[in-house]
Amino acid sequence: MKRDETPLEAGQDSGRSEATAGEPPAEEGNVAKRPTYYPLWENAITVAGIYLAIGAVILLLTFGLFSLVSPAKNPYVDIIGYLIVPTILALGVALMPVGILIKSLRLHRRDPSFKVAIRFPRFDLGDPQQRKVVKTVVAGGLLLLPIVGVSSYHGYHFTDSTEFCAYTCHAVMQPEATTYHVSSHARVSCAECHIGSGASWFVKSKLSGVRQVLAVIRDSYHRPIPPAIEHLRPARETCEQCHWPKKFFGAQLRSVTYFASDEENSRHDVRMLVNTGGADTTTGRKEGIHSHMLLQGKIEYIATDEKLQDIPWVRWVDDLGEEKIYRSDGVPCDAPPPDGQRRDTDCMDCHNRPAHKFLSPNKAVDHFLEAGRIDTTLPFIKRQAVSVLTKEYPDAETARLQIVNGIIEFYRRTYPDRYARDTASVRGAADAVAQIYRENFFPYMNVDWRTYPDNVGHFESPGCFRCHDGKHVNQYGVSISHECDVCHTFLNPVDDPSGRVLLAEGKFNHPVELVGVHATLRCDRCHTGVASPAPTCAGCHSDVESLYAASADAFRRFAVEPSVMHGTVDCDGCHNLSTPLSLETMNSACLDCHDEDHDGLLKEWADTVTGQMAGARSAMAGLEESVVGKTSKEAGAARKWLAENRPVLTAIEKANPLHNPEAAGTILETLTDEATGLADGLQQPVADQAPATRP
Numbered sequence: 001m002k003r004d005e006t007p008l009e010a011g012q013d014s015g016r017s018e019a020t021a022g023e024p025p026a027e028e029g030n031v032a033k034r035p036t037y038y039p040l041w042e043n044a045i046t047v048a049g050i051y052l053a054i055g056a057v058i059l060l061l062t063f064g065l066f067s068l069v070s071p072a073k074n075p076y077v078d079i080i081g082y083l084i085v086p087t088i089l090a091l092g093v094a095l096m097p098v099g100i101l102i103k104s105l106r107l108h109r110r111d112p113s114f115k116v117a118i119r120f121p122r123f124d125l126g127d128p129q130q131r132k133v134v135k136t137v138v139a140g141g142l143l144l145l146p147i148v149g150v151s152s153y154h155g156y157h158f159t160d161s162t163e164f165c166a167y168t169c170h171a172v173m174q175p176e177a178t179t180y181h182v183s184s185h186a187r188v189s190c191a192e193c194h195i196g197s198g199a200s201w202f203v204k205s206k207l208s209g210v211r212q213v214l215a216v217i218r219d220s221y222h223r224p225i226p227p228a229i230e231h232l233r234p235a236r237e238t239c240e241q242c243h244w245p246k247k248f249f250g251a252q253l254r255s256v257t258y259f260a261s262d263e264e265n266s267r268h269d270v271r272m273l274v275n276t277g278g279a280d281t282t283t284g285r286k287e288g289i290h291s292h293m294l295l296q297g298k299i300e301y302i303a304t305d306e307k308l309q310d311i312p313w314v315r316w317v318d319d320l321g322e323e324k325i326y327r328s329d330g331v332p333c334d335a336p337p338p339d340g341q342r343r344d345t346d347c348m349d350c351h352n353r354p355a356h357k358f359l360s361p362n363k364a365v366d367h368f369l370e371a372g373r374i375d376t377t378l379p380f381i382k383r384q385a386v387s388v389l390t391k392e393y394p395d396a397e398t399a400r401l402q403i404v405n406g407i408i409e410f411y412r413r414t415y416p417d418r419y420a421r422d423t424a425s426v427r428g429a430a431d432a433v434a435q436i437y438r439e440n441f442f443p444y445m446n447v448d449w450r451t452y453p454d455n456v457g458h459f460e461s462p463g464c465f466r467c468h469d470g471k472h473v474n475q476y477g478v479s480i481s482h483e484c485d486v487c488h489t490f491l492n493p494v495d496d497p498s499g500r501v502l503l504a505e506g507k508f509n510h511p512v513e514l515v516g517v518h519a520t521l522r523c524d525r526c527h528t529g530v531a532s533p534a535p536t537c538a539g540c541h542s543d544v545e546s547l548y549a550a551s552a553d554a555f556r557r558f559a560v561e562p563s564v565m566h567g568t569v570d571c572d573g574c575h576n577l578s579t580p581l582s583l584e585t586m587n588s589a590c591l592d593c594h595d596e597d598h599d600g601l602l603k604e605w606a607d608t609v610t611g612q613m614a615g616a617r618s619a620m621a622g623l624e625e626s627v628v629g630k631t632s633k634e635a636g637a638a639r640k641w642l643a644e645n646r647p648v649l650t651a652i653e654k655a656n657p658l659h660n661p662e663a664a665g666t667i668l669e670t671l672t673d674e675a676t677g678l679a680d681g682l683q684q685p686v687a688d689q690a691p692a693t694r695p
Contacts, residue, residue, distance in 0.1 A: 049095025249284025360529025
């Protein structure tokens with residue numbers, strides 16, 4: 001706003017930045033025109049900055065008083081007090097000079113004769129007006145500096161707090177926050193593991209945090225959140241500040257309890273010594289897991305997947321500098337390494353879920369049964385609990401209601417007398433199972449026990465067997481061992497007539513005898529986190545049984561019959577698990593019952609079904625090519641047929657057509673004929689229609 005003012009006399013200078021309009025010297029006899037002064041602070045931006053700063057100071061004082069009278073922590077209030085309000089204050093202070101600069105530039109563009117003149121104040125504390133100004137400035141500064149300093153200090157620490165990391169983005173971080181509070185690291189702050197000490201990683205984490213905040217605002221974050229191991233600080237700079245593998249020694253006793261899915265919820269205990277070991281001779285012998293994994297030389301590997309579960313290449317440099325390369329991909333050890341993520345092995349490659357474990361239904365129910373949270377005398381409670389936990393639910397509240405009602409209704413309907421007598425136990429078990437779901441299942445983020453494999457052990461995830469599978473062989477023909485006694489010493493119970501509990505070292509005793517190829521399978525191939533399969537062939541190989549008995553829903557429309565041997569010949573009648581599986585060994589089993597006229601019959605069946613399978617694949621591939629780019633009704637019908645019958649072909653492939661060659665042949669020939677007919681119909685040209693003529 002333009003304003004004519006009389007220049008201040010000496011001693012009355014306010015010290016404001018002003019713009020002056022210069023005038024040429026007056027001619028002789030004329031009166032000189034006084035310059036025009038424009039106070040630069042009188043602009044919308046600077047005034048807004050002043051009001052923002054004043055308002056922020058008032059809010060900070062209010063927040064400080066609120067914190068004194070309300071000691072309970074609230075992450076959202078803390079965000080406002082420690083982050084948003086100080087930011088507003090800094091923004092207000094920054095706007096003041098910006099407004100002055102913009103106004104001066106605007107005045108200069110309007111009239112180049114305008115000049116900015118900064119008139120420095122003439123201090124005279126004898127002047128009452130100046131004393132008043134100085135008192136106001138000093139008092140404001142003394143009040144403002146502590147407020148900004150304290151809020152900045154607390155803001156810095158608040159951004160490193162668990163409240164900030166876990167609860168400000170409640171829905172996004174709910175899975176991690178929930179499992180963190182029930183973990184053994186619940187008293188370790190998020191920043192101690194994810195950031196550590198030092199300025200460089202602090203800055204790096206905050207820059208990454210800005211990207212994450214923007215993703216939350218735009219609702220563009222991943223569901224589930226990808227594992228953080230690729231971006232974590234090396235474990236030697238975080239984990240080993242408290243856990244020092246070199247100082248570990250000896251073996252650790254571990255007892256694991258499992259409950260069967262039978263009516264009695266039969267208990268099964270496994271006791272073992274885990275050979276942790278170490279490499280400091282002042283505390284123990286140089287041996288064990290940590291010795292060879294972390295302390296002797298250097299181990300690195302390449303993983304070909306994002307979750308670091310497929311590891312075809314391992315390199316070990318021992319203490320003497322000798323390099324050994326182990327490969328499981330069938331490529332010579334001296335060939336170039338495969339493409340993938342290369343990592344130096346540290347704590348996080350095995351202990352990858354130290355504070356965020358999502359337990360499987362099977363393991364979580366076992367824990368609650370062992371801890372007495374669920375009554376073990378309730379019949380079939382293990383089976384029912386795992387069953388309701390493995391169903392799909394749209395949200396957590398629906399899951400809670402259906403889990404509780406499902407368990408209560410099972411006992412009310414199946415065991416009415418027991419339910420009437422032990423209603424409290426049934427309802428307590430139902431509530432406990434609902435708690436298991438609440439702590440391990442998060443539908444909104446698509447998170448459960450299958451989302452993030454746990455590499456400690458090898459029960460429900462590949463874990464140790466990613467490398468210790470016996471298939472990684474080095475240049476000298478030596479493989480990475482997969483024998484149990486490399487890491488474990490099992491303590492098996494010994495029958496004692498006196499009733500004492502005796503234990504003896506020995507091999508692992510599996511509850512079900514494993515013979516042949518089954519004894520070499522990884523644990524996670526059968527133990528998937530749900531109820532353990534029935535200890536029968538059909539318990540694991542349900543797909544084979546569905547073809548053998550022609551019982552699959554996908555086979556119903558083909559009107560096929562069970563195999564002629566179904567019901568009379570069990571699996572072990574053809575399969576000798578003690579010998580390698582091949583047509584020759586199976587053919588010799590056939591000749592135990594059939595005469596020599598049947599010699600070679602199995603190979604004929606194999607050749608026949610192989611040709612039929614190839615024909616069905618080819619016909620379906622041709623049909624898929626025929627519908628590309630077509631939008632006709634016939635093309636839509638063909639796409640629908642493909643969607644319905646691809647699973648049929650997959651089921652036959654998975655079950656092996658030889659388990660019912662008659663049924664498999666009928667289905668495959670039908671699929672071939674139908675696919676060929678649909679493809680031929682799509683290839684027929686559409687007759688050109690003559691344009692209609694008006695009479």
